[in-house]
Amino acid sequence: HVTSAHFQATFSNALPVTMLFLFAYLSYCLTGWCESAPRITSQAALLRGNVLLEVLSTQQQGPRNESLRALSQLLDFGNGVAHEAVSTNGMPVSNTYGSKKFPQAIIIGVKKGGTRALLEFLRVHPDVRALGAEPHFFDRFYEKGLEWYRNLMPRTLDGQITMEKTPSYFVTKETPSRLCAMNCSTKLIVVVRDPVTRAVSDYTQTLTKTPGLPSFQSLAFKNSSSGAVDASWSAVRIGLYAQHLENWLRHFPLSSFLFVSGERLVSDPAGEVGRVQDFLGLKRIVGDKHFYFNRTKGFPCLKKPEGSSRPRCLGKSKGRTHPPISSEVLHKLRDFYRPFNLRFYQMSGQDFGWD
Numbered sequence: 001h002v003t004s005a006h007f008q009a010t011f012s013n014a015l016p017v018t019m020l021f022l023f024a025y026l027s028y029c030l031t032g033w034c035e036s037a038p039r040i041t042s043q044a045a046l047l048r049g050n051v052l053l054e055v056l057s058t059q060q061q062g063p064r065n066e067s068l069r070a071l072s073q074l075l076d077f078g079n080g081v082a083h084e085a086v087s088t089n090g091m092p093v094s095n096t097y098g099s100k101k102f103p104q105a106i107i108i109g110v111k112k113g114g115t116r117a118l119l120e121f122l123r124v125h126p127d128v129r130a131l132g133a134e135p136h137f138f139d140r141f142y143e144k145g146l147e148w149y150r151n152l153m154p155r156t157l158d159g160q161i162t163m164e165k166t167p168s169y170f171v172t173k174e175t176p177s178r179l180c181a182m183n184c185s186t187k188l189i190v191v192v193r194d195p196v197t198r199a200v201s202d203y204t205q206t207l208t209k210t211p212g213l214p215s216f217q218s219l220a221f222k223n224s225s226s227g228a229v230d231a232s233w234s235a236v237r238i239g240l241y242a243q244h245l246e247n248w249l250r251h252f253p254l255s256s257f258l259f260v261s262g263e264r265l266v267s268d269p270a271g272e273v274g275r276v277q278d279f280l281g282l283k284r285i286v287g288d289k290h291f292y293f294n295r296t297k298g299f300p301c302l303k304k305p306e307g308s309s310r311p312r313c314l315g316k317s318k319g320r321t322h323p324p325i326s327s328e329v330l331h332k333l334r335d336f337y338r339p340f341n342l343r344f345y346q347m348s349g350q351d352f353g354w355d
């Protein structure tokens with residue numbers, strides 16, 4: 001009889017070897033060689049890695065260790081490479097199908113609204129191809145030129161939509177005119193979330209990167225909590241949705257926008273993604289059956305994300321625990337945002353119910 005401890009020890013010993021094997025295989029692939037490699041070798045590496053991960057994930061109690069996480073990331077990448085490099089009839093193919101196009105739809109905001117979740121949910125759709133990283137073209141790298149931007153995009157076939165997400169676009173003054181200069185018919189998606197929670201989420205992110213950061217309260221108000229709200233602090237400023245939208249409406253008609261509720265994206269992901277698919281003119285393929293609620297994470301997760309056969313939640317930086325903020329401070333911020341929220345509801349024609 002193999003005991004659980006035995007089983008785990010055996011597979012744990014195989015972990016470094018498998019990771020080494022996978023690293024070698026993926027380096028090989030990145031130089032373009034795996035297209036001519038014996039498929040049996042490369043696929044055996046991935047298969048072995050996938051099985052190992054599956055077993056260790058179920059055996060391991062509590063949080064996964066670092067090497068397990070590294071193996072998981074390596075495999076996601078490896079599975080993606082294999083997916084790209086091998087056609088269904090088993091013949092190796094080069095990644096030259098389709099062409100790189102400018103995005104027809106962009107998730108332009110808002111920071112901490114739930115933009116990563118929405119993009120990952122949409123990527124499940126076979127007619128959506130999206131850039132994984134945030135390119136920041138229209139706000140940071142505009143001088144690199146449009147061809148640089150187009151070249152970053154994944155290849156698409158006819159009928160597929162190219163997408164990217166950069167949440168800072170919504171609040172950068174120059175972005176609307178620059179984006180319109182590229183294509184004024186680009187569809188614009190904005191995931192909005194209660195500006196008060198969004199500000200706390202933004203602060204929480206900065207806090208993880210900057211230990212010793214002053215308190216939320218001291219940054220949100222000009223003097224003490226009795227003072228006025230400091231709208232020049234970016235965590236507060238980003239939540240002035242009506243003001244940012246006004247800037248966009250100088251260049252794009254309202255019909256170019258879809259406003260997604262960050263709250264509903266958590267409580268009813270299939271419903272919100274359904275609206276987005278309609279807006280993009282896509283068949284409603286991503287639906288209830290693609291999601292499950294992970295009670296440990298406290299968020300909906302995907303049963304089968306793009307390029308992977310395992311269920312997956314977003315990473316640790318999504319769905320962080322927020323530090324406690326006094327109800328008095330939250331109240332004052334809520335009062336501050338109320339008129340801006342009402343204006344935003346009027347402009348967008350949607351009531352997000354934040355008050």
Ligand SMILES: Nc1ncnc2c1ncn2[C@@H]1O[C@H](COP(=O)(O)OS(=O)(=O)O)[C@@H](OP(=O)(O)O)[C@H]1O
Nearest residue numbers: 111112113114115116117201299300314318319320
């Ligand atoms: N399914 C799912 N899983 C995990 N997290 C989810 C999900 N749906 C929405 N969210 C919320 O997304 C918030 C992060 O937003 P963004 O991805 O837009 O952040 S970022 O601007 O790209 O940094 C993140 O904010 P925090 O909770 O403050 O971490 C989440 O509340």
